[in-house]
Amino acid sequence: MDFAVILDPESPTPLFRQLSAEWRQAVLTCRFAPGERVPSTRGLAELLGVSRTTVTQAYDELLAEGYFEARRGSGTYVCRELPERMLHARPGARKPETPPSNIRLSAYGRRLTAATGRRADHLAAHKAPAISFAHWTPDPRRLPLPAWQAAMTRALRESGPGIFDYQPDPGGYLPLREALASHLAKARGVRARAEDVVIVNGSQQAIDLSARLLVDPGDVVAFENPGYRGARLIFESWGARLAPAPVDSQGVIVSALPEEAKAIYITPSHQFPTGCVMSLARRLELIEWARRTGAAIIEDDYDSEFRYAGRPLPALQGIAGGANVIYLCSFSKVLFPGLRVGYMVAPHAVLERVKRAKWLVDRQTAWLEQVALAHFIADGHMASHIRRMRVSHGARRRALMAALDKHLAGRVRVMGDAAGLHVLIELLTDLDEQEVVRRAGEQGLGLMAASLYYLKPTFPF
Amino acid sequence: MDFAVILDPESPTPLFRQLSAEWRQAVLTCRFAPGERVPSTRGLAELLGVSRTTVTQAYDELLAEGYFEARRGSGTYVCRELPERMLHARPGARKPETPPSNIRLSAYGRRLTAATGRRADHLAAHKAPAISFAHWTPDPRRLPLPAWQAAMTRALRESGPGIFDYQPDPGGYLPLREALASHLAKARGVRARAEDVVIVNGSQQAIDLSARLLVDPGDVVAFENPGYRGARLIFESWGARLAPAPVDSQGVIVSALPEEAKAIYITPSHQFPTGCVMSLARRLELIEWARRTGAAIIEDDYDSEFRYAGRPLPALQGIAGGANVIYLCSFSKVLFPGLRVGYMVAPHAVLERVKRAKWLVDRQTAWLEQVALAHFIADGHMASHIRRMRVSHGARRRALMAALDKHLAGRVRVMGDAAGLHVLIELLTDLDEQEVVRRAGEQGLGLMAASLYYLKPTFPF
Secondary structure (H helix, E strand, O other), rough: OOOOOOOOOOOOOOHHHHHHHHHHHHOOOOOOOOOEOOOOOHHHHHHOOOOOOHHHHOOOHHHHHEEEEEEEOEEEEEOOOOOOHOOOOOOOOOOOOOOOOOOOOOOHHHOOHHHHHHHHHHHHHHHOOHHHHHHOOOOOOOOOOOHHHHHHHHHHHHHHHHOOOOOOOOOOOOHHHHHHHHHHHHOOOOEEEEHHHHEEOHHHHHHHHHHHHHOOOOOOEEEOOOOHHHHHHHHHHOOOEEEEEEEOOOOOOHHHHHOOOEEEEEEOOOOOOOOOOHHHHHHHHHHHHHHOOOEEEEOOOOOOOEOOOOOOOOEEEEHHHOOEEEEEOOOOOOHHHHHOOEEEOOOOHHHHHHHHHHHHOOOOOOOOHHHHHHHHHOHHHHHHHHHHHHHHHHHHHHHHHHHHHHHHHHEEEEEEHHHHHEEEEEEOOOOHHHHHHHHHHHOEOOOHHHHOOOOOOOOOO | OOOOOOOOOOOOHHHHHHHHHHHHHHHHHOOOOOOOOOOOHHHHHHHHHOOOOHHHHHHHHHHHHHHEEEEEOEEEEEEEOOHHHHHHOOOOOOOOOOOOOOOOOOOOHHHOOHHHHHHHHHHHOOOOEEEOOOOOOHHHOOOOOOHHHHHHHHHHOOOHHHEEEEEEEEOOOOOHHHHHHHHHHHHHHOOHHHHHHEEOOOOHHHHHHHHHHHHHOEEEEEEEOOOOOOHHHHHHHOOEEEEEEEEEOOOEHHHHOOHHHOEEEEEOOOOOOOOOOOOHHHOOOOOHHHHHHHEEEEEEEOOOOEEEOOOOOHHHHHOOOOEEEEEEEEOOOOHHHHOOEEEEEOOOHHHHHHHHHHHHHHHOOHHHHHHHHHEEEEEOHHHHHHHHHHHHHHHHHHHHHHHHHHHHHHOOOEEEEOOOOOEEEEEOOOOOOHHHHHHHHHOOOOOHHHHHHHHOOOOOO
16 A cells, blocks of 8 residues: 655655645545555655654654554554544545646547537436347347357466567457458458458447548548448547438438548448448449549448348448458447457558557557457357347347337338348337337337437538 | 358349359359368358259359369368369468558548557567567566456456446446546545546557547647657657657756647656656646646656655646646556556546547447456455565666676666666767667667657757
């Protein structure tokens, strides 16, 4: 237990009195709690580089004044019964410290309004309902916990001290990147070697790194409308002017995209939140648009693992041969969000900078989790978990559709039921959306309002 | 095993021929390796939403052409002996794919030159020497591995599914923040409640978040000269103009700081790389300077845990009562770098934005590690590890000083031996520094050249 104080040997006040004054302050401001043991005189003398006599004199004073109490054979403690009035504030009842500060924030800092943190509130609010349709979390009861714990334990046990050091490659653990490159080539048609994959902290960091490398304040970024709010807040934080890109049942309407856009953020496998799957024709059209305008396609391959009807379409990245596409995905939906592991693939010049930026911003993603993931995939747990979840999600989806058909036929229209973890329900009534969500909440049913995902046009065109 | 392809039912080419063409391409471009098993006809038919007959017809064609081979009773495989000339490239011998791209980078992206990643090379280069004086890694043989593995295993075992979800508070795991607030108050004089501590991915992310919130391109940031290169690269990546702040044995010379600086980055506990400890007088002077100019003090409390002489001085944050100081530290030196857990404390308005930015950039730091750290600290392992390491580092330091005194007396001057994990050795000779480092390397002795840490003045004043 350390106790760092400033003692001034030049001062006319003796050292022991300086020390006892510091202790009084420490006790009064609750830096030490009532009943807490204080350091031994020997230990504190060594720590402060003063004589033991100095500390003993200070302690004697504090004992006499009732700040400290001695217990026979067991040392010295902060007095348990300090007079109430002595304490400026009690632990747990202290007012928030908001020290004065005249720091000037950057434009980025000023753009971070309270609204930026709003999703955290949603999250908290949506923990409560008995039946939750929150879209961001797989059913916690179906997580493959024993297999995951075994993979983590194995990674912990097998790893030498090297795993606890900085890793030389900020791109991530190579066996995991090899497994991903192989999976992405076969399942998603993505063209990437292991070295072309970079492991990051979830798709959130992938989007942030993409925006960092592409967006200057004032740049136009085309953004699906409605679209994924988590991404939107990132682009806005970088000062992008978001151009709403309208979406129909085929995906983004490419002919409506602004020519001056520097990038487009897109969720083609299962558009968030409409749930539509981008058609091949639109994919080809978008790739041609990007080639012509020099825009980057930021392809968030969200929800690509779960399809219930129709054929899987290859990722834009593969169709485009990698050109102009930054491909990203994460394990949040397929495994669990708390894992915070995602990955990205990008054209060479961009990818090199992604790695440099990753090294600058936090060096590397949690390594043990990467090793465990590589085991988890190699041992077939990932594939069998996805298979099980595909069946489970499919059954839930059928139950939901049957219930909607039975109870609300003609009053709702369902979109996005061919893939992924959510559907969008359009109310064919005059009921106010917020009111429906509120009343469902009262019945223990957690719904998300889609209005949250519509852009107020920040960039008119 | 998935195989995503585009089949067009409108095309005049039959589906099975489209499928076999896709397979040929997949084999020729090594998306499937020779000898690899291919999906069953039933599985692929389901996946693609086509009839099983379509797949069987395609497979028959591929078997006849020698792309596939059947093995009795065990399914269909990519032929092991594909004619060499058929393969565009062989696995492991493929050229790097550098897909064409006309993406335009942001100013941030353009600033990320190859030099940004240079420290990774140093790291790799310094793995080799028999005796390494690399400053960034505690001795791997002295890591408290069993205790850490036990803490991680306990966190894994005791955690319910909740730990695998998003956490509502981007500030981090509250019991860990409580332990840190208590430790920081006692050992470092830092004024912070648990809610005022934010857990981030090492001090690297703490510095990046600070720069993000404070620095606009062109802003002047005062920077110790010499100073910590890892931080310098971050500020430069944000477009800061670094004003070299000269350092003497008392720390930064406050009177030499530019009035227009928006922030100063500083390592007062053990200045990197000179190793000097900032005096109390200078601390008070710096706090007054910040108050007057409105500059932020970014206090990197690097190496504060290990002191071998003199009294510990409280952190600037505590002396300033929290005003204008962003305090940051990490577990990289005290535990191990691969942990990627650090923490920061900041004035209220800044801290709220730190949390918002943290939520935007990657939601949260690896949670399991945070739970394990809280156990590790509560069980006393952290305190006893620091005690052991203080003794161990002290003994090594004495051995080094004795050896320098015995063999190089009068030819070197040693700085920074009162604290921390490194010393700076000034050569009182005409020898070229790079040459000394190179020749030491040949003898199996890893030294770091200090010249790397000097700023070339980018901002004249």
